[in-house]
Amino acid sequence: MKGKIKLRPGFAAAMLFPFVFGAVLMLLLGYDPVEAYRELFKGAFVGNFNLGTTLEKFCPIFLTALAYCVTSKVKYFNMGVEGCFYLGALFSAGAGFLIQGLPWYIHIPICFLCGTLVGAVWAAIPGALRAYLNVNELCAALLMNYVAIHFANFMIAGPWSAKGASSQTAPIEKSAELLRIMKPSRANVGLFMALFLYAAIFWMFRRTKLGYRLNATGTNSYFTDYVGVDAKRMVLLATILSGAIGGFAGSIQTMGVYGTIIDGFSNNTAFDGMLASLIANNSFAQLPIYSFLIAALKSGALGMERFTGVPKALIDTLIPILILLLNMEGLFDFKHLRKRRKKKIAEIGKEGA
Amino acid sequence: MMQLSDVLSYTLVHATLRSTAPILLATIAAVISKQANIINMGIEGIMLFGAYTGYVVGYFTRSWVAGVLASVAVGTLLGMLVGCAHLKFKAHILVVGFAVNMLALAMTRFMLQQIFGVSGALVLPDPVSLPTIHIAALESSPVLSSLFSDYCFMEPIAILLVIALWLVLYKTSVGLHLRSVGLNEPSAMTAGIDIGRNKFMAITLSGLFAGLAGAYLSMGYSTMFVENMTNGRGYMALAAMNFGSGNPLFAMGGALIFGFMDSIGARLQSFGFPSQFVLMIPYVTTVVVLTIAMVSARRKEKAMILKQYRDGEKTVQTS
Structure with missing residues (x-):
């Protein structure tokens, strides 16, 4: 990975097409696309609240993208980040309201530790199964998400329930809450932690022995085995790291955004993160850009729905289309096409002559 | 108070086959693409599209045939889209x-909101459903009629399809070509097999069966459409395919295990188990079953290598 961002030919067309498609859909449904996109932009960036909401959404998407990206370096497709995210949120919430009477500088680290550890352990299960028993991680990790989500729902509805009308746990103690920036939105200092973690991991992969080993495992595991690096352990290590990041993301979500944990709070956040990582082609350097793009679209969609009535689901439809198009090589490679056409014309000309 | 015998009784056979069928149809889709060495994750989404299309088209045309055909058409188209994006x-x-x-998740939600103005579940009045086979001769015996009567016609067809797929894959030249593409691309190319065409065909067929699975889900298994109603069944099908390592008959075994756990879970719920734990059962089983399958495969492999090694030693000694 050079870290240099090189745009493919047709990149702009691939970026634009989904929005044109969306505009056509809106016209067909009788909405005003210009107005809708203006509200989308406003809803994402204009004003403390809107920009704050974008940043609030950016934080978990970015971290889960990072979690996915880490395992992709060892050629492990980690679809299990969602489960780690849920469990991280759940257990940091548990630590947040069960432990009482601590000062914030002890309480917050404890909560983070709980969430991160649980996430790491959860991700380690399919990781170990894959590394040592060659169980397909696509299925194992993915299906364990459902187990995690059902377990979280059980805890939210049962033992840790706030016994209120809506299904959620008791609010965490004041001492476990993260400081909010950009009020009245729910953006919080977790954002800086996420950026710091990102920098640390980026550095680790670029500059340390461990990072080199992980990268080498992904490129050629036979080679790493040969030179005496245990490739299996490297895979396990990467999944643990990934799970820890996922759990950390969940903790930030509980302690910074919700202050409690609500039934179904995540709504596939980790999958958005995964998609961000996939568009970025699993390069660390591009992660923040695409995570931010998806977060901005998601948060802008809220404003768009509120002010123009265009449903949020439309934007959710455009995002996968965007990913598909960005992933197809040479779909909008007009330069290439033109060259080919010119060549053809030239050939025909020759034949004519 | 219910007894354990109420959970494990003969009626479980019917329930198991019922909850196996959607997974089984999706498993067919997974197996076909796997034989061409493609892991089609999109089965889950195609199923959801199929479920939506079948339900809605069936309702508006008042005909289950049209619904199923529409689902299959949508599934095939999506399969072609996936194939085009991946191969071309x-x-x-x-x-x-x-x-x-x-x-699929976003678009079905979008269409529910736009066309029907509902979110979550779509329950249309008087929806069409797939016909069931009622055998009047068995009515006198509750055991026999539970075991053999009142199946939705798709359930026996799913099982027949698996057997047919096995025959096609292992007993015909079409299947041989497909499998050789999946096993070793360069050799297949050398033998003059069109790789692109075979792969594209596999993905398209995979989409077709996933669409069919969706149609069964919304018109046979239940008669409504719910957001995300596939609920990981497509992934389970992939797991079942993995369990059978691509062989349709063994994969059917995997699908049956998941269906069995699914139907047991539904009964345990009335025993007072927390519903969330019951809902976990099929997923946990899948992971455990996959692990066991891999462990036994490894053991076999080791035994084979050991045997080869010993045979080698023998030949060295004799020579």
């Missing part, structure tokens, strides 16, 4: 599959 434009198959899944 070199998109990563997992990315395409996952994008289709996300698209």
